[in-house]
Amino acid sequence: MDSGNPTIRFRLDRHSGLPVYRQLVNQVRHGIQIGVLRAGDKLPSVREVVSQIAVNPNTVHKAYREMEAIGMVRGEAGVGTFVSAQPQQWVAQDLESELRAALEAWIANALSSGLSTSVIVSMLNQASTMLEQRVSR
Amino acid sequence: MDSGNPTIRFRLDRHSGLPVYRQLVNQVRHGIQIGVLRAGDKLPSVREVVSQIAVNPNTVHKAYREMEAIGMVRGEAGVGTFVSAQPQQWVAQDLESELRAALEAWIANALSSGLSTSVIVSMLNQASTMLEQRVSR
């Protein structure tokens, strides 16, 4: 009914390797951080998302459940899903520690595969450099 | 019984998240790269591996089949499994490209979460530095 303000539009990168539900969570988080989404804003309904990006409803459900579990968002039955109050602070911290852990896991994998430390270091440096150039492009 | 040349001993990291059979493949690849395994060398039999690292025979078999499919190794029924001739070239590329892809996915995840490029870059640099210090320790 109150579909007037679409608040956020999801987009999908099918080739990124990232799980779909994770992309959705990330985009909401991103929206909150850059101010597109504010406390109390309504997220599109599951059905709307499904028609937008042609994805399985269960996948959207999972993303919404995940966000709710973190406290990023609150779902009210029969009404909709809304951005929580003051989610900004921990959102960022939570994300960083999660990413840091993932990067640690990546390094552990590389080491346990027998790659030399110097090669791993150079891969990290190379990625870092590429990223810096991409932004100044 | 006295198989004399133990060629390679597998070790398992149960917490790495990497599938067991992939760990085995990586370790053989590693062994070939550092010269512990050479063309014609015999890998331990499936049953030997099973008794070494307490894993299901099928899992080991799966790893061996994978290596054979890539051409890294050749299995002869009733005889054993042997390192192929001239496997060196692609061996290195395979593993590195896999890890590079995983790192790219990590960056994609970070970017799509709304993390600023500078933060990501600093995380990469920090990890790289930590790794270098760990080796000189």
Next chain:
Amino acid sequence: MDSGNPTIRFRLDRHSGLPVYRQLVNQVRHGIQIGVLRAGDKLPSVREVVSQIAVNPNTVHKAYREMEAIGMVRGEAGVGTFVSAQPQQWVAQDLESELRAALEAWIANALSSGLSTSVIVSMLNQASTMLEQRVSR
């Protein structure tokens, strides 16, 4: 439920001596060759195949993995398994070269058994003729 497009139905020859998983691979290859299966078409799910031909899920999975390793097919977790784009070229060669090798082995066996070449030749011709008549029957 109403998956509508049955794309391919597997059949099994339990007495052919060919491993079940190889029969499945061959039949998909055949389906692609005769145009029943085209790029992007969905293969029946592992569980569907299981209920069709009464075989263990792992066996079907093995066949699907084999096809994926060759590049004939691509499996997406949670979605299904789909025929790859442009698989036609090598598809034909693969099967034929395999059969040709088997026929060479048969001849080698016959020769090394001391059968005269003329007898072998006549056996081949006889088989060939029988096959032609069977088709015009």
Next chain:
Amino acid sequence: MDSGNPTIRFRLDRHSGLPVYRQLVNQVRHGIQIGVLRAGDKLPSVREVVSQIAVNPNTVHKAYREMEAIGMVRGEAGVGTFVSAQPQQWVAQDLESELRAALEAWIANALSSGLSTSVIVSMLNQASTMLEQRVSR
């Protein structure tokens, strides 16, 4: 002891795809057919064969057991293995029917893989022709 007359020397084709024990059987059969081996002739002992062609003793045993089961040969404990009397007739017939069955199986495989009859026929004819040319070479 009576190693004076070596009667038959085995050779192995490692790339033929034929099982080793089968090659041994075939060679004895061949030897009988061309008259190199006659009724009562002694086959080399398992140990002699092992030292000749570097093969597992069990493999030689299996070949000898197989020949004995067919009646081609008779083993006397502590003495040796000897060619049976009048083995020629059925030896040939037995072999031919066996080969014919194998060829039928090959055709069945080809058909069940979805190869067209005409392609199979042409493969057979091609093999037959190649074989004829090889002999007139």
Next chain:
DNA sequence: GTGGTCTAGACCACA
């Protein structure tokens, strides 16, 4: 002893 195939089941992440 060796690897190869298959069955019968479990649990997981993802859609």
Next chain:
DNA sequence: GTGGTCTAGACCACC
């Protein structure tokens, strides 16, 4: 629902 990994065990041909 989908495929992916793994366990526990069987039987086979071959060495």
